[in-house]
Amino acid sequence: MCSTTNFQVDVVIPTQTKYLHLIGSIGEHIGKDLEDFSGDREALAYHLNLVLTEATTNAIKHANSDDPKDTVRINIDIQEQELIIRVYDHGQGFDFESVPNPDFDHPKEQGMGLFFIKTLMDSVTYTSSDDCNVLEIRKLLL
Amino acid sequence: MNVTEENINDFNVLFVLDERIDAHNSAELKDYILHMIELNKVNIIVQLEQVRFVDSSGLGALLSGFKHAEAKSGKLSLSNVQNQVLSMFELTRLNRVFEIHTDLDEAFDIGE
Numbered sequence: 001m002c003s004t005t006n007f008q009v010d011v012v013i014p015t016q017t018k019y020l021h022l023i024g025s026i027g028e029h030i031g032k033d034l035e036d037f038s039g040d041r042e043a044l045a046y047h048l049n050l051v052l053t054e055a056t057t058n059a060i061k062h063a064n065s066d067d068p069k070d071t072v073r074i075n076i077d078i079q080e081q082e083l084i085i086r087v088y089d090h091g092q093g094f095d096f097e098s099v100p101n102p103d104f105d106h107p108k109e110q111g112m113g114l115f116f117i118k119t120l121m122d123s124v125t126y127t128s129s130d131d132c133n134v135l136e137i138r139k140l141l142l
Numbered sequence: 143m144n145v146t147e148e149n150i151n152d153f154n155v156l157f158v159l160d161e162r163i164d165a166h167n168s169a170e171l172k173d174y175i176l177h178m179i180e181l182n183k184v185n186i187i188v189q190l191e192q193v194r195f196v197d198s199s200g201l202g203a204l205l206s207g208f209k210h211a212e213a214k215s216g217k218l219s220l221s222n223v224q225n226q227v228l229s230m231f232e233l234t235r236l237n238r239v240f241e242i243h244t245d246l247d248e249a250f251d252i253g254e
Binding site: 017057 | 201
């Protein structure tokens with residue numbers, strides 16, 4: 001299916017961690033089905049599961065906790081040579097550039113999520129505006 | 143968080159029965175381990191055979207347990223870690239922090 005057709009998956013979830021499993025599973029299924037991907041599809045499936053889980057967790061964490069109707073939107077755009085994940089939230093945002101890489105000699109319990117995203121994918125950008133933040137993640141499918 | 147705990151060969155073995163550890167259940171896992179340590183169960187082996195996915199918060203929960211056990215002169219080690227999960231420990235170099243055993247027998251042998 002994935003070898004011949006570009007497609008998109010668009011999901012809007014409440015800002016609750018119980019939906020992480022759903023989002024991660026979508027990524028895992030997409031990874032396993034990418035028949036044209038010449039690399040390790042099992043590893044790609046895990047990485048997409050992880051990256052979607054981390055990005056969605058991040059969006060939920062920075063969401064507007066005062067609004068029970070707040071949502072996070074996750075868009076996965078599968079193209080022939082590239083997979084693009086965009087995670088949209090309506091929270092206060094965060095300073096993407098100031099997040100340091102983990103100190104491997106003095107490991108801490110937090111701060112590994114963005115490291116996973118940056119390490120396992122090919123590019124990551126974060127755009128913050130008044131009413132919406134977007135984390136855009138690209139993975140080349142070569 | 144679905145776990146069971148058994149005392150085997152003087153180790154407190156914590157079997158994690160959920161397939162997935164993420165930000166939805168990792169705080170519960172962390173609290174469970176910290177509660178064990180409060181009860182002086184400080185020689186802990188976390189058996190991860192059923193776990194096929196762990197995210198950064200899951201790694202953080204285990205690291206928290208490791209540090210608290212160490213602070214009480216104990217040790218938290220891991221066993222039966224699936225390959226993809228193991229690769230997350232390698233990527234974060236946490237495989238240099240935790241003792242990671244193939245199975246419980248190996249963990250008991252080395253721990254004695």
